[in-house]
Amino acid sequence: MIEIDRITKLYGSTRAVDAVSLTAETGTITVLVGTSGSGKTTLLRMINRLVEPTSGEVRINGEPTHAVKPHLLRRRIGYAIQGHGLFPHHTVARNIGAVPELLGWPRDKIAARVDELLELFGMDPAEFRDRLPLELSGGQQQRVGVARALASRPDLLLMDEPFGALDPIIRTRAQEDLRAIQRKLGSTILLVTHDMDEAIRLGDRIAVMDGGKLVQYGPPEEIVAKPATPFVADMVGDAERPMRLLSLIPVSELAEPGPAEGPALPEDASLREALSACLWSGREAIPVETVGAPAGRVTLAAIRARAERHG
Amino acid sequence: MRPGLILRAALVALLLALVLSPEAFTPVFAPFAPENGPVIYTRSSLLSLSLSHLGLVAVASLAATVVAVTLAILVTRPAGTAFRPLSRTITNVGQTFPPVAVLALAVPALGFGAGPTLVALFLYGLLPIFENAMTGLSTLPAATMEAARGIGLGRWQRLWRVELPLAMPVILGGIRLSVVIALGTATIGSTVAARTLGEVIIAGLLTSNTAFVLQGGLIVGLFAVLIHDALGQLEKYLTRRSGRR
Numbered sequence: 001m002i003e004i005d006r007i008t009k010l011y012g013s014t015r016a017v018d019a020v021s022l023t024a025e026t027g028t029i030t031v032l033v034g035t036s037g038s039g040k041t042t043l044l045r046m047i048n049r050l051v052e053p054t055s056g057e058v059r060i061n062g063e064p065t066h067a068v069k070p071h072l073l074r075r076r077i078g079y080a081i082q083g084h085g086l087f088p089h090h091t092v093a094r095n096i097g098a099v100p101e102l103l104g105w106p107r108d109k110i111a112a113r114v115d116e117l118l119e120l121f122g123m124d125p126a127e128f129r130d131r132l133p134l135e136l137s138g139g140q141q142q143r144v145g146v147a148r149a150l151a152s153r154p155d156l157l158l159m160d161e162p163f164g165a166l167d168p169i170i171r172t173r174a175q176e177d178l179r180a181i182q183r184k185l186g187s188t189i190l191l192v193t194h195d196m197d198e199a200i201r202l203g204d205r206i207a208v209m210d211g212g213k214l215v216q217y218g219p220p221e222e223i224v225a226k227p228a229t230p231f232v233a234d235m236v237g238d239a240e241r242p243m244r245l246l247s248l249i250p251v252s253e254l255a256e257p258g259p260a261e262g263p264a265l266p267e268d269a270s271l272r273e274a275l276s277a278c279l280w281s282g283r284e285a286i287p288v289e290t291v292g293a294p295a296g297r298v299t300l301a302a303i304r305a306r307a308e309r310h311g
Numbered sequence: 312m313r314p315g316l317i318l319r320a321a322l323v324a325l326l327l328a329l330v331l332s333p334e335a336f337t338p339v340f341a342p343f344a345p346e347n348g349p350v351i352y353t354r355s356s357l358l359s360l361s362l363s364h365l366g367l368v369a370v371a372s373l374a375a376t377v378v379a380v381t382l383a384i385l386v387t388r389p390a391g392t393a394f395r396p397l398s399r400t401i402t403n404v405g406q407t408f409p410p411v412a413v414l415a416l417a418v419p420a421l422g423f424g425a426g427p428t429l430v431a432l433f434l435y436g437l438l439p440i441f442e443n444a445m446t447g448l449s450t451l452p453a454a455t456m457e458a459a460r461g462i463g464l465g466r467w468q469r470l471w472r473v474e475l476p477l478a479m480p481v482i483l484g485g486i487r488l489s490v491v492i493a494l495g496t497a498t499i500g501s502t503v504a505a506r507t508l509g510e511v512i513i514a515g516l517l518t519s520n521t522a523f524v525l526q527g528g529l530i531v532g533l534f535a536v537l538i539h540d541a542l543g544q545l546e547k548y549l550t551r552r553s554g555r556r
Contacts, residue, residue, distance in 0.1 A: 050461060074463035085458025088554035089476050099462050132554040148462070158461075 001026050002047070002156055002188065007056030009042050016042045018212040019056065024205070026061075027186045029179075031203035033193055033235065039212040040192045044158055047190065048077045060155055075102055078149030078157035078187075082164040084141045086133040092118070092144050093129040099152040117147040120181060139170040146178065150187065159191040163198065175201055196235050200224065200244055208232050221248050225310045242307045246271040251288050251298045254306060260285035260297035267295055271306065274298050319540065326533040330357050333526065344522040352511045352523050361530065363506040367425060368493045371432030376486055379437045383444030384470065395445075402441045405434040410496050414503050428500030428507070435496055436489035443485025447478030480550040487542040494535045498527070 002024040009017040017039040024030040032040040045051040047058050049070040058065045065073055078099075086095050094101075096117055097110040105113075115125040121143040133141055142162065149157055162178075163171045179202060182189055193199055199206045200220045207217045208231070216228040224244045227233035236244060251274050252267040264287035265274055277286050278300045285299040328335060333351045344350040379402065386395040410431040417427035451474060459473045475482075498509030508527050515523025 048461065050457075071463045071465045074461060076463075079458065079461035081454060081457055081461065083454040085452075085454035085456075085461075087455060087459070087473060088452070089552060090554075098464075102463055102468075134554045145458075 001061060002030075002190065003059040003062075004043075004047070005057050005059065007043070007046055007053045007058060009039075009046060009051060010054045015212045017046065017053075020209075020212075020214045021056075022207055022214060022217050024188065024190060026188050028204040029182055029189045029191060029202050030205050030207060031191050031193060031199040032207045032209060033196060033199040034209035035194060035235075037211075038209040040194075040209045041160055043209065044160055044190060044192045047156075048074045048079060048158055050074075075099055075152065076154055076156075078152075078154040080146045080149040080157070080159045080162045082161040084133075084145035084165075086141060086145055086148070088133055091130050091132060092136070095133065095144055096147045096151050098148060099154075103152055105152075113151060117151060120184075121147055121177065138166060139174065142166055142170075142174060143177070150181075150185070153185075155188065157187050157189045159189060161193055162191065164193075171198075178202065196237070196244075200248065208235060221245070224248065243272055243275075245310070246275060246303065246307055249306065251286075252295075254298045254302045255288045255296045256299070256302065257296045258285070258299075260287040260299075262286065264289040264294070265298075266290075271298070271303050275300070275303050278303070319537070322533060322537055326530065326537065329526070329530050329533070330361050333357055336526075340522040340525060343525055344520055345518070348518070348520055350522050352514060352526055354514065355506075355510070357508075357511070357526075357530065360506060360508050360510060361534070364494075364497055364508045364531070365534070367428055367497050367500065367505065367507060368432065368490060371429050372436055372486065372490045372493055374429075375433050375436035375489060376440055378433075379440035379485075380444045380482060383441055383448055387445060387448040398441070402438040406438040408434060410435055411499060411502075414499065418503055423504040425500070425505045427503050428497060428505040431500070432493045432496060436493050439488040439492070440482070440485040443488075444478065444482045447481030448474055450481075451477050477553055480546050480553060483542065483546045483549060487539060487546065490542065491535050491539050494531060494538065498531060 004020060004022050004024075006019045006021050007017060008015065008019050020039075020043055022030075032043060034040045042051055046053045047065070049065060060077075068076075087098070090098075093111070093114045096114045097105075100110045100113060114129060118125040118128055123140060123143065128136070128140070133144065136144065142165070146159075146162060149159070163174050166174060175198060178189075181187075191202060200223075203220055205218060206220055206223045208215050208223065208228075210229070210231045216223060216232050223232065224236055224241060227236055247270045249271045250268050251265055251271055254271065255267060260283070262281055262283055263277075265277065267288050267290050274286050278284070284301070285297045287297050288295045333353075337350050340350050382398050382402075385391040386398050413431035413434060414427045417430045421427050421430065455473065455477070456469070459469045464472065497505075497507045498512055500507045501509030501513050508531050511527030511530075512524050515521065515525075515527065
């Protein structure tokens with residue numbers, strides 16, 4: 001559990017971060033979202049003490065971060081950034097193994113961990129371990145960057161716009177991969193982004209920051225349905241709200257017995273996908289299936305009724 | 312690549328021949344020697360002069376490298392930024408001082424011989440190395456430096472594992488420039504009795520023997536070209552290894 005307790009950062013008389021408190025549960029993804037200058041990156045960097053807070057404290061599993069030397073603290077916290085920041089003169093294996101090496105792991109254990117992570121990220125270890133970062137594509141560099149952050153099985157993973165430099169298609173894939181890997185490993189992640197879509201797609205909880213203050217903190221459904229301030233409503237976007245809400249609800253919630261024509265959707269697909277399929281193929285209902293077996297249908301009328309409920 | 316290799320091998324062979332068996336070149340240099348005068352310099356062995364010349368350059372360049380790189384490291388630390396203009400001034404003064412003047416000033420203090428030459432070469436060599444080291448250390452990729460700090464490398468670990476290896480090709484560029492300047496400049500050390508290839512040139516100038524001047528100049532020139540080329544190759548290799556291009 002990560003507890004941020006009334007943390008403040010002053011630059012001169014500017015309050016970059018103003019008495020922010022929030023708690024992130026172990027095994028969840030918390031997304032800090034805001035415009036540039038909102039203080040979200042400063043907040044993230046105060047957690048691993050790349051920026052020293054002016055006041056307040058951060059506790060990781062109950063232990064205050066100021067009790068540990070900064071560089072030792074950082075070895076226990078994964079850190080992945082925009083533009084990956086890999087060491088260009090080290091191979092993929094040495095990049096991923098950087099933190100375990102600092103922690104003094106034996107060499108064979110590091111090698112095994114590197115191969116394990118490369119496989120987890122869908123990169124063949126034999127092919128990739130000895131390459132230099134320059135010899136990878138942008139998406140592969142980014143995956144190696146995240147693998148490096150995960151290598152020592154840290155208590156916490158901090159990510160600062162990790163997908164910011166990727167093109168849209170690769171970014172969507174990288175987000176899905178991160179979600180899957182986080183579920184599998186049960187990692188605790190704090191991620192900074194300015195992209196509300198990314199926040200909704202990844203976050204178990206979303207913290208919206210504006211002018212150094214935390215203006216709303218809650219699950220994505222709540223942020224979309226009940227924005228606490230006009231700024232949050234702006235971030236969510238009026239025109240996008242119904243679609244964002246529907247994207248958070250699985251079709252299984254509205255599945256009902258009954259016939260429907262055409263290709264089926266899996267039950268963990270979102271209502272947004274179901275609506276899209278209805279509109280595009282001119283159908284009033286879409287069949288739903290569980291692992292290949294039919295499981296009823298979801299109707300356009302039900303989707304519309306669900307969207308009108310706002311929450 | 313092929314023609315380059317052949318040219319290099321030919322230059323090395325020519326240099327070795329000039330140094331090891333100068334008598335073989337008598338017909339080549341004879342037209343430049345005064346009538347009935349000596350064609351080939353024999354007062355001391357060209358091999359021992361070459362070795363002493365290279366030794367002086369190596370010692371001075373090594374000292375200049377250690378001092379200039381250390382200085383550049385210090386002024387690129389957060390605590391050292393205030394000293395950056397001062398250290399720039401000092402190394403610049405080293406460069407603007409004519410080496411002849413340094414020799415003249417150093418002789419009363421250090422006496423005749425290798426001492427004053429070493430001082431002149433050292434001062435003259437500082438600036439290119441310092442400037443390049445500072446450029447190399449202050450233009451590192453920002454995301455890499457941020458990550459180095461973020462994953463928990465300490466100050467010295469960042470310097471040794473990330474900053475110096477990444478800046479190395481640029482630093483080496485400065486060393487290369489400095490060494491080539493020193494190879495030429497070392498010849499004037501013979502005016503204060505340092506044993507360098509300048510001895511051959513100066514003997515030629517004093518006796519109006521162009522053959523001596525050509526011999527000494529040719530050997531120094533070949534050393535400079537070949538060493539410049541070798542360091543350039545090393546630089547290319549390190550750049551490739553550092554994965555930035």
